[in-house]
Amino acid sequence: MSINQARRLAVAPMMDWTDRHCRAFHRALTTRALLYTEMVTAPAVLHGDRERLLGFDALEHPVALQLGGSDPGQLAEAAKIGQAFGYDEINLNVGCPSDRVQSGRFGACLMREPELVADCMAAIREAVSVPATVKCRIGVDDQDPAVSLFATVDACAAVGVEVFIVHARKAWLKGLSPKENRDVPPLDYALVRRLKRERPHLNISINGGIASMDAAEAHLAEIDGVKLDGVMLGRAAYHEPAILGQADRRLYGEAVADTDAFAALDRYRPYMAARLSEGVALPAMARHMLGLMHGRPGARAFRRILTVETIQPGAGLEVLDRAVEAVREAEAHRDEAA
Template structure:
């Protein structure tokens, strides 16, 4: 099992994380990503505190032990509710509880949480303090550099200072503003300009605080390059859409010998996992939809994607679909190994 995460201020080793992404980083995605990296920190989708308190907790929070280290991201703005949700999450075994102060969706705006909290550092501090008092695992925050017309210099500093006062173990910063008026959530991931230097200035001001960078990082190579003097990097869409590059994480960020990945074993593991999921009433597509980008850039990747997508949707499809699709890519893998 991978080592559990332990934030200790300024870490000697940088942390690599796969970002929380709504509709993407569910338990099936995380199980798959864990087959590619034993050390990456994996995040859940954002789960709203009210849902944890009043919803189906097993459905929302259950995960496979192999996913460790895994962090639960919670959305909300009521300190008492967040504390209760954090306590439940910690009891489920999550290694970290993270507060979302960055999501710009209409849903979070109507609930006045997510990126809206950038406007109220005092409330951020109260939320994090309540969460910190409720659990023994690390509590962290993921935020933007500002929202709308805010000046990112005082806006980010104010949220960071409130988080530190509350006793957080890490501050992850998506290095863009969020425009709550005029841009969709999708546009907010691309249109506001990136400002990595603002995150570096935060780190320079707070040298003993864990500061991690997120936003616009398109590859493991870019993540390693931009990490610089920061303590961690978080990859989002690039990790999901081209997950094969996660095989580089353990060597680049954790100094683990870069052994070649046995993709046949990965496919066997995922087929067995899919079989268990289907036996419990799930669908094959719940698992395979996260895997279509695995061989991006390799000859035969298009056939892999087509076979996996088309066959997984047919009536009566079972885990054998993974082996059928893998047969399409195996010759290219053998050629690459022989080169």
């Protein structure tokens, strides 16, 4: 499967969430979706602990590295290192609204500097043979999104960039926190569809406020002759990861049964065992699974066991077994009562 086919569904890069353990867990739910790293700044790649920052398990493929920065030379060097690590795509963050990002002149504030973004992307493209892509907002602060989005996309397309993931909200860099920036600015899905209609040769994915597989399917449907290329899920995929178990069947048309939560844990288990043997702490992996049983009987007990018992000295996979058993018992009681 090509990476463009994979990007029909992507799980968004999310700081402090989409680390290598999270991605390995999500891969246990969907074999097809494109996974993204947390944003890593180009200076961190150049000067930091690369294995810690960039290391990943081969089972995560296809997986993209998201870089942050605004220095074309640094980004090119970091992209080259990312490709050498084996990433399938290098993505530039032009959407993150955090204070740290603003002070560093990267992330969403780059929406004000489309030519600089294009220079960065030209340097990345020159440095690597894997796809170089952009994740952006529709604008920042008082910009007119219909102007700022097209300016950024057109500048990058002029240097050969073909793939754009658009978070369909503005970022308000003055007056809103990063958390508020994920909810408060209104969504403008129509503008993203207009971008695809007017730039049909580009690969356009939509992101922002997409909370279910039904919504993902709706975004991928052809409307008035316009068909988006992909959907990116963020918080929904993290807080209710079980929805990813439907992706291979519903979005990729595979003749497979959905991956249920128990099957996903069985798939994830060898990965967890291998990391435990290397000295990785159990909570580092268990924290990404807390929402797996969302909406099921026993979900609260599942979360409590994974939160409380994984931090005990010597805790191992038997804790996971107890958490799973709590759900199975609760579901059995429900069925008996019915």
